[in-house]
C-alpha cells in the first residue's frame with residue numbers, strides 16, 4: 001500500500017532523502033522561487049476527525065503549492081452526524097474523486113484501514129497514540145537545518161511520552177538517523193516498549209547532557225492528567241533552561257500549553273524553535289506528497 005502511515009515503512013535512505021527534499025523545498029519557498037507542480041490535476045482530501053491547526057493548514061497549503069485541488073471533510077457538518085460509517089464516508093470521498101487522502105483520527109490504525117478500504121495513498125496526520133510521521137520529518141528537517149547534522153545529536157523527549165503519537169514517530173525515526181534518544185517523564189508516562197531508547201525519571205539530570213529538548217503536551221484527551229507534581233518536576237522553566245548547554249535548543253510539536261510543560265519565558269526565548277518547526281511544515285508535507293505523486297512512497 002502506497003502512502004505514509006508509519007515511519008516503519010521508510011528506510012534510513014528514505015528518511016535522509018525526505019529530510020533533504022523538505023529542506024531544499026524550504027529554501028526554494030523562502031527564496032520565492034517556483035516549484036514543480038507534480039500534483040496538477042490531482043485532488044487531495046483532508047479528513048481530520050480531531051482538532052488541528054498547523055497540520056491541517058500545512059497539508060492544505062502544501063497540496064495547493066504542488067498544483068492539487070484540495071477538498072476538506074469536516075466531521076462536525078458531515079453525514080457521519082447522520083450515522084454514516086467511517087468506511088462508507090471514506091468510500092464516498094474516494095468516489096467523489098480524491099487521489100490522495102490525509103487522515104487524522106483518535107483511534108490507532110485508522111489511516112491504515114482507510115488505505116485498505118480506498119486503495120488510495122494515505123498520509124497519516126496523527127492516529128491516536130500511535131504515530132504522526134510527518135511531524136517526525138518536520139523535526140528532523142528543523143534539527144538538520146539548525147545543527148548541520150543529525151548523526152550524534154542527543155535528544156530528550158519529555159513529558160507524556162506514552163500517550164504521544166509524535167513520540168511514537170520520533171522513537172521510530174530519530175535513532176535510524178543517528179540521533180541518541182532519552183525518554184524523560186514520570187514512570188506512568190514512560191512507555192513499556194522503548195525501542196532501545198534510554199529512559200530517565202529526572203529532567204534535571206538529563207538537561208545538561210542534551211542538544212535538543214523535545215517537550216510534549218499532556219494528552220488530556222487520551223487520559224493524561226496535569227498535576228502540580230508534574231509541573232514542578234518536568235516543566236521547562238527559566239532555571240532549568242539555564243542549565244542547558246550553550247548551543248542546545250528546545251522543540252515542541254505544538255500546541256503548547258504555556259505554564260504546563262513550558263514556561264512563558266522559555267517559549268519566548270531564542271532557543272525555542274517552535275516557529276521554525278511550523279515553517280518547515282509546508283515544505284516537508286510538499287516533499288511527502290510529491291514523493292507519493294512520483295510513486296516513490
Ligand code: NCD
Nearest residue numbers: 055126132166217253254255
Ligand atoms: C500534535 C498532535 O496532534 O499529535 N500536534 C501536531 O500535530 N503538531 C501534538 C499534540 O496535540 O500535542
